Amino acid sequence: MPFEFSEENRREFEKLIPRYPVKEAVMLPTLHLAQRQAGYISPEVMEYVAGLLEVPVMKVKDVLTFYPMFFEEPVGKYVIRVCHTLPCALADCKLVLEHIKQKLNTDVAAETDLAKGTTPDGKFTLLKAECLASCDVAPVMMVNDDLYKNLTPQKVDEILDSLA
Numbered sequence: 521m522p523f524e525f526s527e528e529n530r531r532e533f534e535k536l537i538p539r540y541p542v543k544e545a546v547m548l549p550t551l552h553l554a555q556r557q558a559g560y561i562s563p564e565v566m567e568y569v570a571g572l573l574e575v576p577v578m579k580v581k582d583v584l585t586f587y588p589m590f591f592e593e594p595v596g597k598y599v600i601r602v603c604h605t606l607p608c609a610l611a612d613c614k615l616v617l618e619h620i621k622q623k624l625n626t627d628v629a630a631e632t633d634l635a636k637g638t639t640p641d642g643k644f645t646l647l648k649a650e651c652l653a654s655c656d657v658a659p660v661m662m663v664n665d666d667l668y669k670n671l672t673p674q675k676v677d678e679i680l681d682s683l684a
């Protein structure tokens with residue numbers, strides 16, 4: 521199905537244009553807007569963004585491949601990224617990750633298989649992340665745009681229960 525921005529996102533996009541020297545430079549914020557609206561960047565969304573920015577679709581595809589925050593397959597309403605880099609590993613992020621897996625009865629998604637880490641109700645997708653730049657409050661995770669620090673299984677329960 522063809523994609524196009526909602527009125528609101530179209531206005532947001534129009535506001536972005538004058539802030540950048542060339543249209544192509546608006547790629548990242550445009551993709552963020554598109555992903556927020558569509559849930560993920562499907563081929564139709566890719567084409568739409570390429571058309572808006574007047575660039576070849578391959579340019580959009582290159583950006584998507586480079587940045588892990590964009591998804592090309594459907595993901596859950598809440599995307600959980602548990603940091604597993606060394607400082608978080610030393611703070612027992614494995615315990616946190618295992619707890620989430622058990623609680624949601626899911627696995628960790630693979631880059632090429634997001635469905636593997638997505639709950640059947642489409643609510644959560646679980647991913648491992650590289651350092652989230654909050655090592656002093658490890659272990660940490662992000663749920664969509666929100667950072668959660670000093671995690672314990674108990675804290676995780678509270679967070680996930682509040683989203684369920």
Ligand code: FES
Nearest residue numbers: 603608651652654
């Ligand atoms: S290692 Fe986890 S936030 Fe830096």
